[in-house]
């Protein structure tokens with residue numbers, strides 16, 4: 001793809017963070033291309049990328065304890081945290097470049113400490129070991145750990161207020177953390193993109209089918225335009241299916257062999273949102289706990305300071321739920337429409353092998369308001385029901401994959417599925433999510449536009465936008481710190497100091 005000197009036509013289905021990121025990267029590296037973005041809703045970024053539909057965490061592996069599992073010998077496996085951290089640094093570089101060049105505004109990201117908080121001797125010992133293992137790496141060397149209640153009162157005053165002395169608690173903290181308003185960011189990226197020559201964003205228009213043209217040279221994306229009340233067709237050399245939860249349904253329509261065997265398992269989310277500004281103003285961090293037994297990784301409870309529409313906000317959750325919809329604004333038929341001969345057996349195998357997950361989801365669906373309050377009170381003992389309202393978050397569709405040796409397996413990550421010739425690519429799954437969008441989209445470029453990425457001018461451009469492009473930041477921690485310093489200066493994010501460790505004592 002992208003190697004001939006003729007103008008290429010690209011269709012991006014869905015106007016969430018992923019299509020927006022791909023659109024900008026494509027336009028920057030292939031300026032003559034024609035890009036059409038198709039969105040089924042009346043506005044972009046109304047599904048998972050919307051501000052309130054996700055937690056806005058810039059996942060950098062600092063506070064998410066599920067990224068650092070304990071090995072059977074008791075040591076801590078830091079590999080996933082290092083990987084996620086690198087991926088987020090890549091996103092920040094790209095965003096900082098866009099902000100520095102005045103292509104987008106910078107108010108979508110806010111400095112917010114990332115804290116892990118644990119209860120009980122066993123988890124305190126785990127967290128202490130985690131911090132010891134992580135601070136050996138330059139990217140985490142400012143991580144502080146404390147069991148001292150006076151220190152914790154400064155870090156998380158709301159969580160320590162009226163906490164019984166008998167509660168054994170501890171926390172780790174990195175002040176380099178960020179809260180990201182992915183809704184703003186998506187809109188900024190799309191606004192910039194739509195101002196470029198050859199780019200069209202069509203809303204209220206749903207892609208219904210994706211099939212090859214008669215000549216087999218192009219893809220035809222068949223749509224229903226709800227505004228014009230008519231059918232529309234778009235021809236494309238390359239189609240990106242960035243349709244969030246519905247990506248699976250559309251991928252299946254392409255009938256590419258690579259789409260076979262995939263299924264989707266929807267997990268919905270609920271937040272408790274604080275309506276009392278006096279309470280909100282007392283919390284200034286993203287505080288992640290440990291997931292309950294059997295809980296999927298994305299259900300890790302967190303008490304989370306957000307900034308939305310310029311206001312400070314506070315959310316707690318997520319509480320998991322189950323709905324057969326693949327999108328928040330989707331249809332209850334989404335799940336059933338995704339079932340077919342190719343994925344029925346792997347889906348059933350997943351049901352049998354993930355009984356603890358099913359049990360967990362059932363228990364979450366049956367949770368009464370009082371039980372939710374009890375969960376919140378583990379974090380904020382003084383929480384009062386009247387201060388909190390329940391809100392529905394975005395819908396996640398986890399990937400079910402037919403693995404040759406293991407049969408159907410449930411995956412909690414993201415996967416780019418593409419045709420052998422790279423002319424169609426779909427993004428399945430939702431974790432770690434928007435924070436790693438730039439890394440994910442670079443993966444899409446690698447699989448679909450290998451020739452484009454060989455061009456010297458394109459490599460130069462990529463290095464300008466993402467200075468670490470082509471170098472592993474996991475292996476070059478010192479370089480990562482230098483790059484982080486630059487991104488944080490432009491994005492207005494804080495840098496930690498190693499002395500934080502001593503202060504925390």
Ligand SMILES: Cc1cc2nc3c(=O)[nH]c(=O)nc-3n(C[C@H](O)[C@H](O)[C@H](O)COP(=O)(O)OP(=O)(O)OC[C@H]3O[C@@H](n4cnc5c(N)ncnc54)[C@H](O)[C@@H]3O)c2cc1C
Nearest residue numbers: 014016017018040047048049055057207244394433434435
């Ligand atoms: C509860 C929850 C919490 C999360 N927390 C975080 C977090 O803290 N940090 C993080 O980094 N990530 C988080 N995520 C994940 C993150 O939100 C997603 O990974 C990301 O927003 C996905 O972006 P997307 O563009 O792929 O999908 P979406 O934002 O869902 O966009 C897909 C778009 O495609 C459109 N569409 C669908 N079908 C069609 C069609 N047929 N035709 C045209 N348009 C179509 C939809 O309307 C939608 O606008 C969270 C997700 C959830 C659900």
